[in-house]
Amino acid sequence: MTGDLPLIEVACGVLQRADGQVLLAQRPEGKIAAGYWEFPGGKIEPGESADEALLRELHEELGVAVRAARPLIRLRHAYHNRIVILDTWLVTDFDGQPQSRENQALAWVALDAIAAYTTLPTVAPILKPLRLPAHYVFTPPTIDPATLRDRLPALPGDALLRLRLPALDDRAYAALAASLRRGGHRLVLDRDPALSRELECGWHATTRAWRALRQRPDVPAFYGSAHGRADLDALRRLDADAAVLGAVLPTASHPGEPTLGWDGFAGAALESGLPVYAIGGVGREHLLYAWQHGGQGCAGISAYW
Numbered sequence: 001m002t003g004d005l006p007l008i009e010v011a012c013g014v015l016q017r018a019d020g021q022v023l024l025a026q027r028p029e030g031k032i033a034a035g036y037w038e039f040p041g042g043k044i045e046p047g048e049s050a051d052e053a054l055l056r057e058l059h060e061e062l063g064v065a066v067r068a069a070r071p072l073i074r075l076r077h078a079y080h081n082r083i084v085i086l087d088t089w090l091v092t093d094f095d096g097q098p099q100s101r102e103n104q105a106l107a108w109v110a111l112d113a114i115a116a117y118t119t120l121p122t123v124a125p126i127l128k129p130l131r132l133p134a135h136y137v138f139t140p141p142t143i144d145p146a147t148l149r150d151r152l153p154a155l156p157g158d159a160l161l162r163l164r165l166p167a168l169d170d171r172a173y174a175a176l177a178a179s180l181r182r183g184g185h186r187l188v189l190d191r192d193p194a195l196s197r198e199l200e201c202g203w204h205a206t207t208r209a210w211r212a213l214r215q216r217p218d219v220p221a222f223y224g225s226a227h228g229r230a231d232l233d234a235l236r237r238l239d240a241d242a243a244v245l246g247a248v249l250p251t252a253s254h255p256g257e258p259t260l261g262w263d264g265f266a267g268a269a270l271e272s273g274l275p276v277y278a279i280g281g282v283g284r285e286h287l288l289y290a291w292q293h294g295g296q297g298c299a300g301i302s303a304y305w
């Protein structure tokens with residue numbers, strides 16, 4: 001119980017097909033919140049781990065056997081009569097065709113079509129991590145544009161790429177961004193938000209930049225830097241799409257600075273309601289650690305170039 005409200009721990013799974021569509025299930029008559037669409041899953045039983053509950057529920061409800069899954073996001077949602085902790089997993093491989101075994105309607109739906117369904121309020125915050133890649137790469141601050149282009153092919157294919165080039169004037173920055181955008185990169189800019197709007201790119205705010213905001217900036221996607229849970233809470237209130245939290249590990253560039261460690265990272269990131277990238281001494285080899293500690297993935301500069 002939390003206050004007067006019962007606390008319910010639930011495991012649910014996002015089954016995603018190669019075409020990107022995900023499986024939604026409609027809660028059947030007789031269950032709480034009947035008629036609402038959700039991701040399949042159910043309550044974690046006493047003595048059971050979240051991943052055990054996931055496997056059991058997806059087998060009971062859909063008849064599928066999970067072959068591979070990874071943590072996606074853990075959310076906490078307060079309903080008027082209960083608090084739900086939702087341990088959400090991305091199911092990347094499974095055996096069998098999902099069937100309705102508990103009288104629930106099922107639908108494969110493209111992410112952009114989910115808005116047409118009446119969903120539980122926890123579905124929208126799960127769409128944020130689903131739309132994001134596992135790596136968020138910042139450019140080294142002084143890299144020249146030619147070297148940057150040469151090295152791009154070595155980055156993880158679908159990574160977010162923040163053009164963090166403080167030495168470049170606004171015109172040169174905008175020209176580089178426009179040409180990389182034409183090349184199909186998932187760019188995040190950190191200049192005037194109008195440039196992010198014009199090029200349909202993300203916008204990254206430093207802690208200083210987002211602390212000056214009263215509401216979500218008008219940009220296609222909004223990311224912010226954070227140093228702890230209070231920052232994550234503020235970014236969630238600003239409806240950020242993701243945060244970058246650190247420093248997790250010691251770095252050569254900031255020797256002696258305090259670090260969160262992976263447990264500190266998890267303590268802040270879990271149930272923050274946002275996808276959170278780990279940064280600070282982190283590279284692609286830390287991806288499993290990031291996932292195991294409630295993160296969306298890894299962010300960094302030096303480790304990626």
Ligand SMILES: Nc1nc2c([nH]c(=O)n2[C@H]2C[C@H](O)[C@@H](COP(=O)(O)OP(=O)(O)OP(=O)(O)O)O2)c(=O)[nH]1
Pocket residue numbers: 008010011012031032033038039040041042043044077084086120121122123
């Ligand atoms: N499966 C699932 N449950 C969700 C989601 N979002 C959300 O708030 N919930 C809530 C609704 C319920 O209060 C709770 C899940 O409980 P449930 O009643 O479906 O669990 P169960 O399958 O074990 O059902 P039962 O045997 O107790 O009838 O979590 C979601 O996306 N998927």
